[in-house]
Amino acid sequence: MIAPCPVGSPLLDFRSPAFSEFSDRPNRRALVDHFCNILSHLIVFREETGNPFQQLILPLTRESSPVTNAIFALACAHLEYRGVETAEKSNEILAAIMLLVYYECLVQEGRSNIVANHLKGALTIMCTVTDPSDPTSVFLERAFRFYDVITALSNGTAPLSAAPTPGCLPPLSPLGAPMASPLCNVDTLLGMATTLWPIIHRLAGLRALKNDLEAAMRAGATPSKLAVLRTEFESTAQAIETALLQWRPPYLPSEWTSFPEDCSTPGASATADTDTDTEVTNQQAIHLTPTPTSSTIVLNTNNTSNNVNQEHSRIASIYHNALAYRHASLVYLHRTILSSPRAHEAVRTHTRLALEHCVGTVRHAGPMSALLWPLFVSACEAATADDRALAERAFTAIEKRQGMRNIDRAWGIVREVWRRADGVASEGDGGLGEGADGIEGERVGEEESGEELWRRVSKEMGVSIVFG
Known part of the structure; x- marks a missing residue:
């Protein structure tokens, strides 16, 4: 018998972009690619049967947009440190950290120093922000300064940041607020x-x-x-x-x-x-x-x-x-x-x-x-x-x-x-x-x-x- 001629898959002529299930934005797909193919390999000791960040963390993105955004932010920060410019900014991971601080303050069950650890991470990132005049950066810095002091008073420890000088914290208004208000x-x-x-x-x-x-x-x-x-x-x-x-x-x-x-x-x-x-x-x-x-x-x-x-x-x-x-x-x-x-x-x-x-x-x-x-x-x-x-x-x-x-x-x-x-x-x-x-x-x-x-x-x- 003569075998029938196989029919070619339409995907041979049209292939979806890699990691298209994560985002329709090319720059964010590139961040997932960097996380999977580079960063995830750098932060484990062994992966002979697979990488746990790919096997265990990546599937969580199906049900959790915060995990997805955290992956975007982490990959972006790593690329920025390596000198690679992306359309994303480290502000994303800083924003994620500050939201986690709010979250921990709201739902924290037992004794934990996780808020202080979050703030240490935020301080590290703030030191690398290249545009301190960016409205997002200014707002996040103000949020950090508030929680830095409140956490110090709550825990009986010293603030992580240096004391602001008098007059260096001008009132920060919401975007679009009327000047005459x-x-x-x-x-x-x-x-x-x-x-x-x-x-x-x-x-x-x-x-x-x-x-x-x-x-x-x-x-x-x-x-x-x-x-x-x-x-x-x-x-x-x-x-x-x-x-x-x-x-x-x-x-x-x-x-x-x-x-x-x-x-x-x-x-x-x-x-x-x-x-x-x-x-x-x-x-x-x-x-x-x-x-x-x-x-x-x-x-x-x-x-x-x-x-x-x-x-x-x-x-x-x-x-x-x-x-x-x-x-x-x-x-x-x-x-x-x-x-x-x-x-x-x-x-x-x-x-x-x-x-x-x-x-x-x-x-x-x-x-x-x-x-x-x-x-x-x-x-x-x-x-x-x-x-x-x-x-x-x-x-x-x-x-x-x-x-x-x-x-x-x-x-x-x-x-x-x-x-x-x-x-x-x-x-x-x-x-x-x-x-x-x-x-x-x-x-x-x-x-x-x-x-x-x-x-x-x-x-x-x-x-x-x-x-x-």
Whole structure:
């Protein structure tokens, strides 16, 4: 029999581009090719029966676009380092890392340093970005700076990046935002705290100076070395406190005025932002007693349209958020860095002011992003029923608004801190009652362990929280 003539496959005349199932864009297909044929071979020790990145990771792209995008970004970064220009940019992998940071902060179950590791990777990539003026690069750098400091404050470590110089963080507006908007000087990620952030960055780094001093004391360092370390620590702490006490939100629209919250009518105060404005006048920087009056802001207009009211609420929340950070930073400075007891007047006053501004943020129902750290720091030090009621009100509101797991876990830690602090106070003072601040036993316990009470509670509960 004569075999029939075989019919040629149409694919012999028309072949689909390699890796066409990944993208219809040639440059992205080239990135997959680089990942499969070059990069995947460089990051394994053995592959005699196949490459695990090709066998196990590549199939995940069928169901997961994040995996696909991560492959694009990784291959792109590798090519850029080798000097190969592509249509993609390292910003993609930086964006992926920053989104993973947000993800970990939101869903993190147990104790982990994965957020810090992500930030280290982001810092490495940021150092290689060739166009720092690119809008994406600028935005990602701002997000990195925020989480770098928040993670340092959360973990009790020093920030990875150098402290920004004053004035180097101009407000970053969303793309296409109108220049004439009252929000034009409000930063997308830092709100009204752009000029406060360099101070908080230095505050976060102060923990390392304290650790160095304590380590030198334990090691029996020479008196001269101890004197140098102590002078550096005390002078830095004093400079930071002075800067915090003098700081004010740098911008309010011209139609706004600020006045004490307990005033019944707008304009009752002749001064702008009387929120502890006089607390630094002719006084020592350390261990001050600020005036316990919080402030709010009011829009001087008779226009009651919905748009104006919404704008009013938005700016008021942003304003209170910034001041909550300021007072919580002072609580952190006195309580964690200077080891002042909870009964110290500065701790009590700034705790109350921070909580009032947290409630001011949620009361106006504007943005509540990034409020968790100042709320948590001040809530842990709340000793009276009134202060704790403010903390509960704020926690309830932001959990309902934001719907993020780290908020609920933080609230659980705060309640356990209160329970333990109350127990120590009752044992130490014979039951002086709520608000009596019998905290010496608790302070001794913290000094013996070398960490704050809330950190011990967090460890025992098996969780770690990044307050961002």
